[in-house]
Structures are given as structure tokens and as C-alpha cells.
Amino acid sequence: MAHIALIGASGNVGTRILKELSDRSHRVSAIARHPEKIQAWPGVVALKGDIGDEAALAALLAGHDAVISSVKFLDSDFDRLTGAVRAAGVKRFLVVGGAGSLEVAPGQRLVDQPDFPAQYKQEALQGAVFLDRLKAVDDLDWTFLSPSALFVPGERTGTFRVGTDQLLSTASGSSISFEDYAIAMADEIEHPRHSRRRFTVGY
Template identity: 70%
Template sequence: MARIALIGASGQAGTRILKELSDRGHAVTAIARNPEKIAALPNVSAKAGDVADKDALAKLLAGHDAVVSAVRFADCDPRVLIDAVRAAGVKRYLVVGGAGSLEVAPGQRLIDQPDFPQAYRPEAGKGAEFLAVLKQEKELDWTFLSPSAEFVPGERTGKFRLGKDALLVGEQGSRISFEDYAVALVDEIERPAHSRQRFTVGY
């Protein structure tokens, strides 16, 4: 059992990651702006937290084995989050990434394609910036897990593929359920294989 702090525990990805961690017996401090929205699950302690308040966040994160960030990129500053994890003395930091920075061909990112939806561009751009900041990070043992292009509610099948920096495309296009994404992320917590790397998951 590991002690995990999960920031953004009430969001779409966060709720699935929280359930997966709880189901596997990990002790989770589930952090959200509105903790009353966090599901009541075994081994879960809900806490109110503000991603803009570095010092208060660092206090919440202290004493954990790993921190998972499942916060919308548009709602946070990567440097504040990274500084909070550092200040808390936690070495492992896993980030729920975005698909926009994945490559559709060598050197060609998904976000830069002409048909990339305009509505998703601001969030995807912030996600790419977050990854760029992480790549400069010298202290933390970080991992950035990018979902496939379609990141949607679905089933927990436990069957998926992993990749590195290239967008994964299968018979149903490029997609992954929140539930199977959570499996891949918690697998990475339990059996680290992508230290200081970005990787991706898809069908």
C-alpha cells in the first residue's frame, strides 16, 4: 500500500483514478476545491485544496509516497504545482497529461494539425507547456501520461496499448476510456517504468 495525494480528485479523470487507487488498497488524500464532491471510498480522505496556493498545497502533500495531478491545465500553473510537490518533500510526481503534444508523424504534433478542434486548443496548448516545464525539472521523479485523442467515459477493460510520444490509433480511432487510463496510471505508480518520461495509452 502506498500513500498517494491526488489533486483534482473530483474531475472526470480524477474520480476514476481515485476509485482505482482505492480498489487496489492504496491510502489516498483526495484533494479538490470542493471536497464534498469527492466520492466516499475506502482508504480515502477528502481535503479542500487550492492549486494556486503553493504553501497550503505543500502541507497537504507532505508525507505521501507520490503525488498525482489530475487538474485541468487551464486551471493551474505548472510551476506552482511543481514547487508545491518539491516543498512537500515528495519525489514522485505523476501528471494526467493531454494528447495535443503527441506526434502524428515525426516532429508533427497533434495540436499543430489544421483539423485540431479550436475549442480544445487552449487546454492542449497549456498541456504542452506543462510537459515542457517538466522536462526541465531536475529534482522530481516525474511521469506525464498522455491519453489518446478521445478521452471519454467508458469501461474498465484492462486491455490497452502503451506508447511513447506518438499518438496511438486503433480500429476505433485514437481513444481511451477514463477507466482504463486510470488502470495504466496506477500500474505506473505500482511498477514504475517511465521515470522522467512522457508516455501514452490507447486502444
């Protein structure tokens, strides 16, 4: 059983990760701007936190075995977020990533394709920058988990593929449910296989 801090615990993805961790009997500090929105599952403590206040966030993160960030990249400040993790003395840092930086062909990112949805492009580009900056970090044991192109609510099947930097797809497209993504994130916490690396999951 691990003691995990989850930033952005009330969001679509954060909620699924929180439920998965609770179901596996981990203790979770669920951090959000509106903690009243957080589900009262076993082992979960809801905390009010602002990712813009590095010192206050560090105080919330102290004493945990791992930190997960499930916050939109456009709402994040890389330096403040990683600075808070460092100041808290937590080494394990996992990030809910995006699909945009995955390759669809050698040297060709999904986000750079002409049919990439315009409404998601800035978030995807910021996620790519976040990943590039993480790659230069050597004092945190980080992991960046990218979903597939279609990332939506769905079933918890427990059946999916794991990849590295290439977009996973089938004849019917590229997708993963929030629920199965949460399984992959919890698995990585329990059995780390992607230290200082990005990986991806999809059907």
C-alpha cells in the first residue's frame, strides 16, 4: 500500500485514477481547487490545493511515496510543479500526459498532422514541451503516461496494449478509456517499468 498525492483529483481522468487507487487500498491525498467535488472513497482524503502556490503545494505533497499530476498543461507551470515535488522531498513523479507528442511515423508527431483538431492543439503542444523538459530532469524518478488519440469515458476492461513513443492504433482507430488508462497508471506505481520515460496505452 502506497501513500499517493493526486493533483487534479476532481477532473475526468483524475477521478478515475482516484477510484482505481482507492479500490487497490492505497492511501490517496486528493488535491483539487474544489475538494468538495471529490468522491469520498476508502482511503481518500480530499485537500484544497492551488498549483500556482509552490510552497503551499509542497507542504501538501510532503510525506508521500509518489505524486501524480492530472492537470491540464495549459493550466500548469512546469517549474512550480516540479519545484513543489522537489521541495516536498518526493522522488516519484507521474504525469497524465497527452497523445499529441506521440509519433504516427518516424519523426512525425500526431499534433503536427493536418487533421489534428484545432481546439486541442495548444494543449497538445504544451504537453509536448512539458515532456521535453521532463527529459532533462535527472533528480526526479518521473514517468509520463500518454493516452491514445481518443481518450474518453468508457469501460474498465483491463485489456489494452502498452507502447513507448509511437501512437497505438487498430483498424478502428486509436483509443483508450479513462478507466483502462487509470489501470495503467496504478500498475506503474505498483510495478515501475518506465522510470524517466514516456509510455503509452491503447487498444
